[in-house]
Amino acid sequence: DIQMTQSPSTLSASVGDRVTITCRASQTFSRWLAWYQQKPGQAPKLLIYKSSVLESGVPSRFSGSASGTEFTFTISSLQPDDFATYYCQQWGTFGQGTKVEIK
Amino acid sequence: QVQLVQSGAEVKKPGSSVKVSCKASGGTLSTYSFTWVRQVPGQGLEWMGRIIPITNTTNYAPQFQGRTTFTADKSTGTVYMELNSLRAEDTAMYYCARDKDWFDPWGQGTLVTVSS
Numbered sequence: 001d002i003q004m005t006q007s008p009s010t011l012s013a014s015v016g017d018r019v020t021i022t023c024r025a026s027q028t029f030s031r032w033l034a035w036y037q038q039k040p041g042q043a044p045k046l047l048i049y050k051s052s053v054l055e056s057g058v059p060s061r062f063s064g065s066a067s068g069t070e071f072t073f074t075i076s077s078l079q080p081d082d083f084a085t086y087y088c089q090q091w092g093t094f095g096q097g098t099k100v101e102i103k
Numbered sequence: 104q105v106q107l108v109q110s111g112a113e114v115k116k117p118g119s120s121v122k123v124s125c126k127a128s129g130g131t132l133s134t135y136s137f138t139w140v141r142q143v144p145g146q147g148l149e150w151m152g153r154i155i156p157i158t159n160t161t162n163y164a165p166q167f168q169g170r171t172t173f174t175a176d177k178s179t180g181t182v183y184m185e186l187n188s189l190r191a192e193d194t195a196m197y198y199c200a201r202d203k204d205w206f207d208p209w210g211q212g213t214l215v216t217v218s219s
Binding site (some may be wrong): 001030034043044045049050055063085092095 | 140147148149152153155162164198201203204205206207208209210212213
């Protein structure tokens with residue numbers, strides 16, 4: 001089975017900061033990865049699919065990239081609405097999640 | 104734009120079963136797959152498996168194989184997840200989502216509480 005190692009598990013940042021989250025796959029299975037945002041009491045929301053394609057309506061400060069088995073998610077300038085938990089997903093495996101907290 | 108609407112919260116006794124529904128607005132499941140995801144309170148997302156209604160093909164994550172059944176009613180545009188032999192550890196939010204290798208959109212979630 002594929003394992004997705006997501007890091008960090010928690011991230012403290014300030015409004016305006018650049019934030020980067022990484023997911024590493026245990027093996028090369030697919031070049032596609034998705035990223036989701038989840039806020040308390042809400043269902044996850046798709047932000048990025050196929051590793052780097054921004055879902056319609058998602059702000060351009062969110063981006064994703066891939067290099068081999070390493071996938072990166074970036075928020076270029078953190079906004080108050082971005083404090084949430086983020087998950088990566090490939091096929092039937094999710095990363096452990098990264099909680100982005102206010103510093 | 105398809106929307107997925109799930110059935111309401113359930114409270115179940117240990118050892119019983121629960122069946123959660125997920126209805127696609129517009130009443131059609133088309134050729135898509137649908138995935139089920141579990142989230143225990145305070146924890147991360149756990150993929151349970153998927154169903155392809157047009158072929159009735161199902162795939163289950165190993166930890167749910169044997170205790171979980173996905174079905175679809177193409178006439179009403181609804182997919183179902185049934186979980187048997189419930190135990191306290193199954194208390195969680197259960198989500199359905201359309202599956203295109205990525206999951207979107209998601210249902211609003213169904214809270215299943217298992218308690219004696």
